[in-house]
Amino acid sequence: MDKLVSLWASSGVAQLEAGQLIMMSVGMVLLYLAIRRGFEPLLLVPIGFGTVLVNIPGAGFDAAPLYDAMGQLETPGGLLYYIYHAGIETGLFPLIIFMGVGAMTDFSSLLANPKTLLLGAAAQVGIFSTVLGAVALGHFGILDFSIRDAASIGIIGGADGPTAIFVTSKLAPELLGAVAVAAYSYMALVPIIQPPIMRALTSEAERGIKMQQLRPVSAAERIIFPLLLLMLVAMLLPDAAPLLGMFCFGNLMRECGVVNRLSDTTQNALINSVTIFLGLGVGSKMSADQFLNAETLGILGLGAVAFCIGTAAGILMAKVMNKFSTHKINPLIGAAGVSAVPMAARVANRVGLESDPQNFLLMHAMGPNVAGVIGSAVAAGVMINLVAGL
Amino acid sequence: MDKLVSLWASSGVAQLEAGQLIMMSVGMVLLYLAIRRGFEPLLLVPIGFGTVLVNIPGAGFDAAPLYDAMGQLETPGGLLYYIYHAGIETGLFPLIIFMGVGAMTDFSSLLANPKTLLLGAAAQVGIFSTVLGAVALGHFGILDFSIRDAASIGIIGGADGPTAIFVTSKLAPELLGAVAVAAYSYMALVPIIQPPIMRALTSEAERGIKMQQLRPVSAAERIIFPLLLLMLVAMLLPDAAPLLGMFCFGNLMRECGVVNRLSDTTQNALINSVTIFLGLGVGSKMSADQFLNAETLGILGLGAVAFCIGTAAGILMAKVMNKFSTHKINPLIGAAGVSAVPMAARVANRVGLESDPQNFLLMHAMGPNVAGVIGSAVAAGVMINLVAGL
Amino acid sequence: MDKLVSLWASSGVAQLEAGQLIMMSVGMVLLYLAIRRGFEPLLLVPIGFGTVLVNIPGAGFDAAPLYDAMGQLETPGGLLYYIYHAGIETGLFPLIIFMGVGAMTDFSSLLANPKTLLLGAAAQVGIFSTVLGAVALGHFGILDFSIRDAASIGIIGGADGPTAIFVTSKLAPELLGAVAVAAYSYMALVPIIQPPIMRALTSEAERGIKMQQLRPVSAAERIIFPLLLLMLVAMLLPDAAPLLGMFCFGNLMRECGVVNRLSDTTQNALINSVTIFLGLGVGSKMSADQFLNAETLGILGLGAVAFCIGTAAGILMAKVMNKFSTHKINPLIGAAGVSAVPMAARVANRVGLESDPQNFLLMHAMGPNVAGVIGSAVAAGVMINLVAGL
Amino acid sequence: MHTTLIDQGLDLMLFGMGSVFSFLLLLVLATRVMSLLVNRWLPEELVSGIVAKASAGAPPSTIDPKIVKAIQTAIDRHRGGGKRD
Amino acid sequence: MHTTLIDQGLDLMLFGMGSVFSFLLLLVLATRVMSLLVNRWLPEELVSGIVAKASAGAPPSTIDPKIVKAIQTAIDRHRGGGKRD
Amino acid sequence: MHTTLIDQGLDLMLFGMGSVFSFLLLLVLATRVMSLLVNRWLPEELVSGIVAKASAGAPPSTIDPKIVKAIQTAIDRHRGGGKRD
Numbered sequence A, B, C: 001m002d003k004l005v006s007l008w009a010s011s012g013v014a015q016l017e018a019g020q021l022i023m024m025s026v027g028m029v030l031l032y033l034a035i036r037r038g039f040e041p042l043l044l045v046p047i048g049f050g051t052v053l054v055n056i057p058g059a060g061f062d063a064a065p066l067y068d069a070m071g072q073l074e075t076p077g078g079l080l081y082y083i084y085h086a087g088i089e090t091g092l093f094p095l096i097i098f099m100g101v102g103a104m105t106d107f108s109s110l111l112a113n114p115k116t117l118l119l120g121a122a123a124q125v126g127i128f129s130t131v132l133g134a135v136a137l138g139h140f141g142i143l144d145f146s147i148r149d150a151a152s153i154g155i156i157g158g159a160d161g162p163t164a165i166f167v168t169s170k171l172a173p174e175l176l177g178a179v180a181v182a183a184y185s186y187m188a189l190v191p192i193i194q195p196p197i198m199r200a201l202t203s204e205a206e207r208g209i210k211m212q213q214l215r216p217v218s219a220a221e222r223i224i225f226p227l228l229l230l231m232l233v234a235m236l237l238p239d240a241a242p243l244l245g246m247f248c249f250g251n252l253m254r255e256c257g258v259v260n261r262l263s264d265t266t267q268n269a270l271i272n273s274v275t276i277f278l279g280l281g282v283g284s285k286m287s288a289d290q291f292l293n294a295e296t297l298g299i300l301g302l303g304a305v306a307f308c309i310g311t312a313a314g315i316l317m318a319k320v321m322n323k324f325s326t327h328k329i330n331p332l333i334g335a336a337g338v339s340a341v342p343m344a345a346r347v348a349n350r351v352g353l354e355s356d357p358q359n360f361l362l363m364h365a366m367g368p369n370v371a372g373v374i375g376s377a378v379a380a381g382v383m384i385n386l387v388a389g390l
Numbered sequence D, E, F: 001m002h003t004t005l006i007d008q009g010l011d012l013m014l015f016g017m018g019s020v021f022s023f024l025l026l027l028v029l030a031t032r033v034m035s036l037l038v039n040r041w042l043p044e045e046l047v048s049g050i051v052a053k054a055s056a057g058a059p060p061s062t063i064d065p066k067i068v069k070a071i072q073t074a075i076d077r078h079r080g081g082g083k084r085d
């Protein structure tokens, strides 16, 4: 009879708290969005599943290991505990993902038309104006955000998952779940969020602008570019060096042509393995007490604002640049500056085709798109540097 | 001359103890069984090789690292030391393997005919009656088994390697070598152990029962099933959640259709890498003092009994179910309930074909076969929960 | 304004020391050699990039993590810190690479003509005479080398990267950068360093010696050979067992035919991933204070000498063996005994073709080539054993 | 003490098999209900369509479609005995 | 204290956007200069040649060239409508 | 002290080369004996048969046999100059 009591007492139903039940539902909703709606499934499937796992009462997925007085392991920790502390707290997983993203990135469009880098810069306005919004909410006592929290929330506007995870795990780890979920959700919503803003800020004529065909880019340029970027980062913004350093490393492996074996593994087995564990580890931060509060609503709201402002800033920047340049830029590609590779570039292409079925913007939009990745990483470095000093 | 003495003194021959020599031979026998007889080579090749390595006198494969008073590493540990403590003691490797097994498992047969789950339940009788046998041996002072040892030995009857390793590394790590070797050996012996039992317990007519063709299963069912299983586990048996949670995660990645990249890596690079290290790590527990004793003989004997009882229980359960059902089950597929995927299902098919060359049972046997995996994991969770409270 | 000062103060330019600038240039030179000149790019691309990363002022790639008084992580360490301490200091990465190299090695040529093993033995003279050179430099006070340093420098002559890294990380970790760079550079220079020596030490007639066609080797021989080698190592040189044990394990997985899944992963995803991290981790030891000194020049010089002596010794050994044997060996294949697989074997083939366009030595040279790997690992084991006792 | 060990074993057997059977029985029922609901509310055609759409939004497969096409062609020819040429 | 938080936010925005823009502007210039220099001193043909040579020195690809050739052949046939048969 | 360093180096050379040579010489002998025994007691046909059988018991290869077949067909055609069409 004692046994039955023990089994019952240790069962999920008996221990279940309302918060856990709600969080398991949140995890299921994330899985639904990922699987049925196609929301960034590569990340949201592991994050959603991790959310369910960590909220199973009594399963101990995020339990810390226990050691006896001699330092011998008495009870091993839970899977998600190890994943989080080995890969996310240390920053290793986001950095390895960035290496993989670098190995998957083709800078040809950017190299053919380097001024599109400025579109990627402009879109980061979304990040910093969101920081401002968050501190305003904190200032007026509406929500309890510190400057570190605000910086982590702002980075959602960078529309770059690993960057957001890297920054948040350094500055405000207790917000990691909410920030990562917001970042990936809004990235997935790019096809819904961006087009109205794009149409509102551009005229039919602007949307119909045909851009010059991109010049071919030589292999040497593609090899030297990641090294050039690395050197500039090293000299000017060492705080951005971890993220951009690994990004450039991946890209150099891709382009140099002599380590295709390594590049292949980086783009496949390695990034896939780390993506699984990164997602599960992020899910491990989706506990009721960290996620079910007013701040999360604030984060989701501010994140959406960040996205919209970033999109708008990219478009407006393109229009400003057109005032000073003879080679006109179609302002739609400015919206791709938020990153969200390659979704944002595809959206720019699709909206452009609505105005003129012969105007293919995809390749042109890849320039600001990858520039947005660089821009967000730079913003991340600056924020980590400045906030650490505050 | 001193040097020669030093070299000689540090050579294997000079340091060799009888136990090490015997254990190296055991390792070689495992390699022979794996390579020449095809005994579960994916695990027994690494386990056998790890057995040889860890018993090389003076090579220090399982040496612990030494740190000086400042906490700086003085002498690094051996490879197998790191593998065991990072991957097996923590439970990480069995859990990752389970994720991979989930990603390789097709639940279609089970979904088309869910009552075959009960065959997978029945086969677990093998586990618990072996526990009883082990405590009886302990009770009568024949062998020195605690209840934790008994639980670890029983799990051999689950015919599921990673489950056995997971349970044993938690409850009785000093038995890990013997239990893992027994589990994989008997899984390999399925084609020899099972057929006589199957023939003894069934009549020619029963073996010739033709089963209804399985209905097609929709993608939605296959996507929802792992989530359903996860929810039931979460609510009722959280102790089984680590194993079954990762199993369901792998299966969801397989079936959801939107993360094929991740599923591919899980089924290939990831599970293969972890299999190599898991095998080596298990081998590291094959030291003479832990393996060469009467208990090991007891474990091997009890393991064989567990297998036979499990097989018989699955068959008898099928016969009982036939008493209450109009859609008859061929009792041969009950034997597949021990798991040992997919070997046990193939054996059921082959024995069935002997009675009727037109009676293809393979797909029908896959249901109880994967049900056996679930059943063993449930049994593992229950045992870990109950034994920890004793 | 304070912020600007802070950003500037933390920028790379403001913090840059001359040594870091020089080391970043060294890294760039390594990348140039790897990418434009094809110098062992699989290792030198990661090493070169790691060299740049670790010397970025203020980026903290090799920063140690900081813990508070409670043992909680306060500031995570840098990526290269974790890679070095987890994978290189422990010896794990070189051992996993060796497993992969074993899985890529075909011993057929060696098995068909086992006496070519002696050519691989002779070439190790390069290792030990370099040790002598290094202690002489130490003795005469020219450079400050201990016996541990000398042993690490000598191993460059083994022309085997993972062996050199394994030995140096154990005996003289502060020399790791210089030793690894020297080892891989000279391996890449094999086509330039070896031919003049080969031509100087052989007559036209000797270079034209046609060797007997190799007999076919059975699968059983190829399966048993790694086990035989393992047993000999276990009995006689346990200090060489970590390297050769993993090498034999990889080779057994390749040859046994029943674990092709594992062998494939070992030869691809696993070795590629570890190669990336091994290279980055070696790069993390390329700091100005450890690399920019007279000792590094000594190491580079001695390494070149080691290579030349090893090459010569292999050739001369072949000539000696021809005095006692009826089946003549073409002495050019003796040069392949330094390892540097498969470059050295190709060079032997090419120089041979110059003398006689019908004399294909490639397969014959693979025997001493892989024998050189075994020879270096044996030498490494002996040195680790003897030096530890001094 | 020894009696306790046997008792423990019996307890383990009783509660273990009980749990395993109850759990899997429940899973049988839950699975049946799930299949029923799914096949009523999410008939196959609809599901396939949605899953296919979701897949389309995911990153492209890592295998070059040209290669897949070529292999498919080779398969077709092999089967069809070169009819298409 | 609260004023400080807003100030911090404004500082972050000002210096953040300033850094991002200055950095990417510099990158635009550096990239232009680089492309100019590369295209003057390392014209495409030369580069391709060298890279190809370097590749040749690297370990062989893990895909059997025969298979690559076979796939290529299949692709060619597929495109060429069986002209070669 | 310095003399000791040279001595240590000489020792290392002497014992090191001695060990390497003795070990590899022994390996030569052991390998010859092994090959002799194998070729006497395990002739090639037998071995291949057993290995093939063992392989058959192992989990199936991850490459779809149809694809392998198709590639093989493409290779055959490429070699045979389309004779089979």
Ligand code: NA
Residues within 6 Å of the ligand: A157, A158, A159, A160, A337, A338, A339, A340, A372, A373, A374, A375, A376
């Ligand atoms: Na961005």
Ligand code: NA
Residues within 6 Å of the ligand: B157, B158, B159, B160, B337, B338, B339, B340, B372, B373, B375, B376
């Ligand atoms: Na089972």
Ligand code: NA
Residues within 6 Å of the ligand: C157, C158, C159, C160, C337, C338, C339, C340, C372, C373, C375, C376
């Ligand atoms: Na060598």
